[in-house]
Amino acid sequence: MARLSERISGIVGAGGDDGWSVYYRARALAEAGAPVVMLTVGDHDIKTDPAILAAMRASQERGNLGYPPVPGSAALRRAIAGRVSARTTLAAATAQVLVVPGGQAGLFASLTAVLDPGQSCIVLDPYYATYVQTVRAAGGRAIVVPTSAEDGFQPDAARIEAALAPDTRAILINTPNNPTGAVYAPERLAAIADLCVRRDLWLISDEVYDVQVHEGRHASPRDLLGMADRTLVVNSLSKSHAMTGSRIGWVLGPEAAIARIGELATTTTYGVPGYIQDAAEFAMTEGAEIEAAIAARYRRRRDAVLESLGNARAVRANAPAGGMYVMLDIRPTGLSGLDFAHRLLEAEYIAVMPGESFGTAAAGHLRVALTRPEAVLRDALARLVAFAGTLAA
CATH class of the missing domain: 3.40.640.10 (Type I PLP-dependent aspartate aminotransferase-like (Major domain))
Structure with missing residues (x-):
């Protein structure tokens, strides 16, 4: 093959595990039938509103x-x-x-x-x-x-x-x-x-x-x-x-x-x-009502996650003021975010993103995507907290 440009060859760059290994491992487990709770990427668990899709179809039908x-x-x-x-x-x-x-x-x-x-x-x-x-x-x-x-x-x-x-x-x-x-x-x-x-x-x-x-x-x-x-x-x-x-x-x-x-x-x-x-x-x-409903959904889920943490000793929340994620500080466990995420996936089938996936400043943290129903989030966070407690004991 002829040589590729330095620009395209250097987009990703060199380095070790950037944390996405957790995501790909979780995907593989889920495809193999494991009951993985995916709290990794920020894609909604709800579909585009039918009214928006109807507008899209109508435009197609108009040619x-x-x-x-x-x-x-x-x-x-x-x-x-x-x-x-x-x-x-x-x-x-x-x-x-x-x-x-x-x-x-x-x-x-x-x-x-x-x-x-x-x-x-x-x-x-x-x-x-x-x-x-x-x-x-x-x-x-x-x-x-x-x-x-x-x-x-x-x-x-x-x-x-x-x-x-x-x-x-x-x-x-x-x-x-x-x-x-x-x-x-x-x-x-x-x-x-x-x-x-x-x-x-x-x-x-x-x-x-x-x-x-x-x-x-x-x-x-x-x-x-x-x-x-x-x-x-x-x-x-x-x-x-x-x-x-x-x-x-x-x-x-x-x-x-x-x-x-x-x-x-x-x-x-x-x-x-x-x-x-x-x-x-x-x-x-x-679609103002659609927008407001989606924002309210993530606000409720954010509150549910923070409530589920309670007074956990090994997990602290950086309460998010916006967005559809919660960052968890798991440094009391003594593990990096990457190590904790892999061990959590193995033990509990819960997939989260290590803070190290987003640079170095969030090392020792996890990012939890609020992309599952509230009951699922509460259960997953309770299990995460219990698992962290065993590591910090």
Whole structure:
């Protein structure tokens, strides 16, 4: 085989077990018939609402099956701009929106837009599993800056500034955060915004959990002084409307930047199928109750998990303020998150993600996805706590 490019060969990078071995082992056990409780990846246990699917079918039956407008349909872009304008201080215009096939595509497009080959981007640890790889895929270099459990996994602007390199062009943040559930405090976001303005940096804000806020409120850094022209917001309907498989999201940013990112879309995705866009428009304009019900479901499940922990000695919760996960601190057991997760799977057939899957700052933690019914979650957490107790005894 002829040699592949360094860029594509280096996306994943070298290293040992990053924790995904637990997930693949759990999948294999489940396929072999074992009663595995999967609390690993953040895919819903509920289906896309029938009303959204009906809108999708109706669009197909109308013949909306050809090439779509690459930037997105005018109707969907207006709906997205309207959603943003209603929920933030700063209004959004249709021309500031690009429709993309899911948040992941939006992340790649945004990083490609702001990084020249070899330039660096700050990524906060713990981070969503693809972040570092996506920076590499865009030709960049990730500078990983840790946050700490003791500080609620909140970002520290001074620590970020100390990590900047001469070639740093962007900071990537995610609030509400996956995996930690942290909702970044307004003063922390303001400090990051000040840093971006002073050092002429782009801010890429992943806001896919913006409606899943259990405590406090979500704030978009795009609203802050001086940030409208240097912020790219990535969002999708995957989490808010249980449309993970539909692959529908958007990038919001300065009009000139969105135009250039649209040119990238022409050479990569060539748009999102029109019938999916029509379903997304319906979800945004008619699906407020659907969105609210999904958010409430995860809030109830979050509360059930925290209640199930009780006063456990060996397991402590970092109570999430948002999102659809709970981070558990199992350091009192003396095990790494990776070792604990493997042993839990073997002993109890409960599959969770080790904190080490998301960087090093969450070592000794577990991420529990709230993607099973409340009764299942309560039972699984009770068994997890009992198992941890045997290790810490």
